[in-house]
Amino acid sequence: MLQIRDLVIDYGKGESRFRALHGCSFDLEPGQVMAVVGESGSGKSSLVRAVAGLVAPASGEMLLDGQALPPLRKRPPETRRIIQMVFQDPGASLNPLHRVHAIIEEPLLVTGYGDAARRAVRVAELMEMTQLSTDLARRRPRELSGGQKQRVAIARALAMEPRLLIADEALSALDFTTQDHVSRLLSDLRRDLNLAMLFVSHDMRSVRRMADDVCVIEKGHVVEQGAVSDVLYNPKSAYTRLLLAAALNPRAALSDPRLAEALENGEAVSEEALKGVMDIIRGGALMGDAR
Ligand SMILES: Nc1ncnc2c1ncn2[C@@H]1O[C@H](COP(=O)(O)OP(=O)(O)OP(=O)(O)O)[C@@H](O)[C@H]1O
Numbered sequence: 001m002l003q004i005r006d007l008v009i010d011y012g013k014g015e016s017r018f019r020a021l022h023g024c025s026f027d028l029e030p031g032q033v034m035a036v037v038g039e040s041g042s043g044k045s046s047l048v049r050a051v052a053g054l055v056a057p058a059s060g061e062m063l064l065d066g067q068a069l070p071p072l073r074k075r076p077p078e079t080r081r082i083i084q085m086v087f088q089d090p091g092a093s094l095n096p097l098h099r100v101h102a103i104i105e106e107p108l109l110v111t112g113y114g115d116a117a118r119r120a121v122r123v124a125e126l127m128e129m130t131q132l133s134t135d136l137a138r139r140r141p142r143e144l145s146g147g148q149k150q151r152v153a154i155a156r157a158l159a160m161e162p163r164l165l166i167a168d169e170a171l172s173a174l175d176f177t178t179q180d181h182v183s184r185l186l187s188d189l190r191r192d193l194n195l196a197m198l199f200v201s202h203d204m205r206s207v208r209r210m211a212d213d214v215c216v217i218e219k220g221h222v223v224e225q226g227a228v229s230d231v232l233y234n235p236k237s238a239y240t241r242l243l244l245a246a247a248l249n250p251r252a253a254l255s256d257p258r259l260a261e262a263l264e265n266g267e268a269v270s271e272e273a274l275k276g277v278m279d280i281i282r283g284g285a286l287m288g289d290a291r
Contacts (some may be wrong), residue, residue: 002028007060009046018130020046031194038217052085084157088169090149094141101137107159130155147178153177167199233236
């Protein structure tokens with residue numbers, strides 16, 4: 001469904017040009033979920049924002065069903081409908097003045113979906129799908145919890161009947177329990193709607209639970225990508241190992257004396273230190289729930 005080839009993303013021009021992504025390629029099939037992980041500033045958002053059409057790549061190819069994917073403003077309505085995005089801060093992405101019902105109804109109005117009665121039925125369906133109780137329909141975003149706001153954002157995205165949902169840190173602003181609930185919801189939606197997903201996350205539990213594949217980015221370079229079962233359980237790059245250690249069990253990882261020393265001295269971390277970290281991970285953090 002989606003083919004990304006050698007995608008390069010630059011910000012700025014001339015002397016001040018900064019390359020945020022140095023070439024990334026992957027394929028995504030209907031219903032397939034790919035996680036994008038990496039430390040802050042590694043280029044994850046740039047990648048998914050390019051797919052969403054919010055950032056124009058410097059070079060490379062993005063194809064949807066074999067057709068070139070232009071920037072958002074040049075996308076035909078059907079292509080816009082197919083790719084929807086959910087952002088990190090659910091509060092900021094919802095109109096504070098509108099009630100939940102109106103927020104979810106808006107894309108239906110824009111796409112000319114049925115009359116008021118049919119739209120009301122569809123809004124109720126979308127609220128049920130995203131496990132939002134109908135009593136919330138009359139509330140405004142400020143009267144909702146973080147998890148409820150993110151469900152409203154997901155319901156609004158689903159109103160367009162997308163085939164690809166891009167979630168950029170969509171779980172990060174939520175507390176751990178709510179993250180679990182929303183990630184379960186996304187997994188269910190993926191199964192029920194055969195929705196493909198590209199999701200940026202720092203949370204390895206969600207990656208493990210939701211993703212089929214993972215792409216690990218370090219300073220704009222893809223250092224590892226493949227099936228979650230290979231990359232997370234048998235990481236090849238030192239960076240992935242460190243990332244896993246830090247994400248899964250930072251205290252244990254940092255209490256590894258070799259790693260702590262190497263980090264303190266600002267040194268490149270030795271293979272031996274990384275092996276220690278991997279032992280910690282294999283010792284349980286990855287297999288059980290780290291938190
Ligand atoms: N609009 C922009 N103009 C200039 N530089 C940018 C712009 N957006 C991002 N960058 C830079 O590109 C690099 C990659 O940023 P990006 O947001 O893709 O990283 P990220 O991995 O998603 O980070 P985070 O996890 O903190 O959101 C960073 O160095 C960032 O400062």
